[in-house]
Amino acid sequence: MTKPRLTRDEHDDLGRTLAGIRDELNRRTLQLANAYPRTGPEATPYKRLANIVDELDAVRAALDHALFREHPDTGETTVYYPYPEDRSIVRPPDHIEQR
Numbered sequence: 001m002t003k004p005r006l007t008r009d010e011h012d013d014l015g016r017t018l019a020g021i022r023d024e025l026n027r028r029t030l031q032l033a034n035a036y037p038r039t040g041p042e043a044t045p046y047k048r049l050a051n052i053v054d055e056l057d058a059v060r061a062a063l064d065h066a067l068f069r070e071h072p073d074t075g076e077t078t079v080y081y082p083y084p085e086d087r088s089i090v091r092p093p094d095h096i097e098q099r
Contacts, residue, residue: 008074011067015060015079020088022056029053 006014032046060080068075078086 005070006066008067008071011063011071011079014063015067016082016086016088017090018056018060018063018080019082019086020090022053022060023084023087024090025049025053025056 029046029049032049036042036046038046064077064080067079
């Protein structure tokens, strides 16, 4: 049995969300790069987070290709690479309660 694939609306929602997540992870990667060395043992968190951003970019590219295969008449590159104002905003809370 074939799986149903994503609807166009589901692609739109996923694209906005993944773009927002990527923006936040990239911001955090830069934060680590500016706070810790980029080589040696202390660079491990930075390198791993940078790899996650790279993997997320690969996921977005694969989903972009899937969108055009599944919805050739309505596919747009701005679904998985939306303009900044169209991306979901992914931010941690302003404060985190300490327990």
